[in-house]
Amino acid sequence: xxxxxxxxxxxxxxxxxxxxxxxxxxxxxxxxxxxxxxxxxxxxxxxxxxxxxxxxxxxxxxxxxxxxxxxxxxxxxxxxxxxxxxxxxxxxxxxxxxxxxxxxxxxxxxxxxxxxxxxxxxxxxxxxxxxxxxxxxxxxxxxxxxxxxxxxxxxxxxxxxxxxxxxxxxxxxxxxxxxxxxxxxxxxxxxxxxxxxxxxxxxxxxxxxxxxxxxxxxxxxxxxxxxxxxxxxxxxxxxxxxxxxxxxxxxxxxxxxxxxxxxxxxxxxxxxxxxxxxxxxxxxxxxxxxxxxxxxxxxxxxxxxxxxxxxxxxxxxxxxxxxxxxxxxxxxxxxxx
Numbered sequence: 001x002x003x004x005x006x007x008x009x010x011x012x013x014x015x016x017x018x019x020x021x022x023x024x025x026x027x028x029x030x031x032x033x034x035x036x037x038x039x040x041x042x043x044x045x046x047x048x049x050x051x052x053x054x055x056x057x058x059x060x061x062x063x064x065x066x067x068x069x070x071x072x073x074x075x076x077x078x079x080x081x082x083x084x085x086x087x088x089x090x091x092x093x094x095x096x097x098x099x100x101x102x103x104x105x106x107x108x109x110x111x112x113x114x115x116x117x118x119x120x121x122x123x124x125x126x127x128x129x130x131x132x133x134x135x136x137x138x139x140x141x142x143x144x145x146x147x148x149x150x151x152x153x154x155x156x157x158x159x160x161x162x163x164x165x166x167x168x169x170x171x172x173x174x175x176x177x178x179x180x181x182x183x184x185x186x187x188x189x190x191x192x193x194x195x196x197x198x199x200x201x202x203x204x205x206x207x208x209x210x211x212x213x214x215x216x217x218x219x220x221x222x223x224x225x226x227x228x229x230x231x232x233x234x235x236x237x238x239x240x241x242x243x244x245x246x247x248x249x250x251x252x253x254x255x256x257x258x259x260x261x262x263x264x265x266x267x268x269x270x271x272x273x274x275x276x277x278x279x280x281x282x283x284x285x286x287x288x289x290x291x292x293x294x295x296x297x298x299x300x301x302x303x304x305x306x307x308x309x310x311x312x313x314x315x316x317x318x319x320x321x322x323x324x325x326x327x328x329x330x331x332x333x334x335x336x337x
Contacts, residue, residue, distance in 0.1 A: 072336025090118025107150030
């Protein structure tokens, strides 16, 4: 079939599937406990897409050119029997990269079954290597040691090379940049430093809290000489750098200071079946209702094609004080990072 292009000529290549809106962390930049407290209403089981429904949607996107699937959340390993979904997605034709992003709280105990089910790689969120900083950021007193154990076990069973994502905030954890680079240097794993982004409306984002990617790279370069690398593929979000002495590579994701909307090929599926064409979207398009009302693959596919054909998102390129302050944006914990 003809692969759809959006209004800027961008194809769809990467489907990010949020399998749950729940998380056992309360990271201050994502799910602050003041908002996501005991009274917060998360999606019920019936409101979420079933694994069969998720796999059906993934198959329709694969027919339209998607080659990469990433499971996100919330925390995806909280979804019951997530291995079953991974095995189902591993059977979708045309997919050559099946990955998962996790806080690693459950990774050590699940890594082997995830690999056996067909998962290829994992990305782990780790914002600092010292417990006081990391515990303050995850806000549930979760220790660094358990995350590092999850990374080791995942690597041992073949879910690598592992990418480690660190969200960097001014006055909170910028000291962790060099610490993380030093720790993972020479391990084969890749640390990616992420500029603190204005996703959603609950994290109190301010531009003053952003540590620019160039500042992070310069901090690492002062200790370990770096040189830039070419992207692995068109649409890669991270700018890559390697250690000149062969110690591996790091990356930065600079959505705020160096927007990369121009070649964005990503679409996101929420736990309750809506598709979003931008991380900073205000609303999505529901697929669950037509699916559960008996719509055919052709009819669901036509909805997907219409949504992608009219896509014109480039939020990061037009970000300003006006775009940040006006309107509602979907929370990252709902559609994944």
